[in-house]
Amino acid sequence: MYDNFEELRKNCSQCSKCDLCSTRHNVVVGVGNENADVMFVGEGPGENEDLQGEPFVGRAGQLLDKMLTAVDLSRQDNIYIANIVKCRPPHNRDPKPEEQEMCIDWLRQQVSLIRPKIIVCLGRIAGQKLIKPDLRITREHGIFFKKGSTIMMATYHPAALLRNPAQKPDAFADFLKLREKIKEICPGTYE
Numbered sequence: 001m002y003d004n005f006e007e008l009r010k011n012c013s014q015c016s017k018c019d020l021c022s023t024r025h026n027v028v029v030g031v032g033n034e035n036a037d038v039m040f041v042g043e044g045p046g047e048n049e050d051l052q053g054e055p056f057v058g059r060a061g062q063l064l065d066k067m068l069t070a071v072d073l074s075r076q077d078n079i080y081i082a083n084i085v086k087c088r089p090p091h092n093r094d095p096k097p098e099e100q101e102m103c104i105d106w107l108r109q110q111v112s113l114i115r116p117k118i119i120v121c122l123g124r125i126a127g128q129k130l131i132k133p134d135l136r137i138t139r140e141h142g143i144f145f146k147k148g149s150t151i152m153m154a155t156y157h158p159a160a161l162l163r164n165p166a167q168k169p170d171a172f173a174d175f176l177k178l179r180e181k182i183k184e185i186c187p188g189t190y191e
């Protein structure tokens with residue numbers, strides 16, 4: 001159990017718990033406000049993230065930033081962004097269940113330091129790992145689930161929106177619902 005981010009970041013950056021450590025360039029720990037009430041969780045780093053050491057910095061990340069801006073959220077200010085796995089799976093394949101299991105403790109530690117009130121899962125992998133194993137994004141995106149003292153919602157992964165722009169209006173509607181939920185339970189996010 002960590003009591004500060006500096007130590008967590010240092011140890012996470014040296015992790016060799018699974019094979020992904022042998023092909024990574026950087027461990028992508030997370031970015032944003034460590035006191036945020038709202039946290040976003042993606043699947044795992046892609047090529048750009050692996051090279052730069054920051055989550056969501058490629059094309060999908062640019063789309064994510066635009067959607068965040070539309071609801072007055074930003075990684076520089078009022079949210080924190082992390083991933084289920086911290087090292088890039090080769091060729092951007094899905095992280096294997098055993099890799100997710102080896103890595104999830106880092107995310108648990110981040111969540112226990114940040115203590116977010118709302119966690120938004122970006123895509124199926126994060127939704128199924130954090131909300132429920134049989135989550136279906138197409139049917140259950142935008143729904144708020146209460147898990148202990150945290151509220152969780154899944155929405156489309158921005159990379160999926162790039163492949164299938166017809167889903168963008170649904171994703172945008174999820175972000176508008178999120179803004180209302182933030183105003184209701186953690187209005188300080190917007191102050």
Ligand code: URA
Nearest residue numbers: 042043044045055056
């Ligand atoms: N996709 C993810 O799930 N996470 C990232 O950090 C980048 C792309």
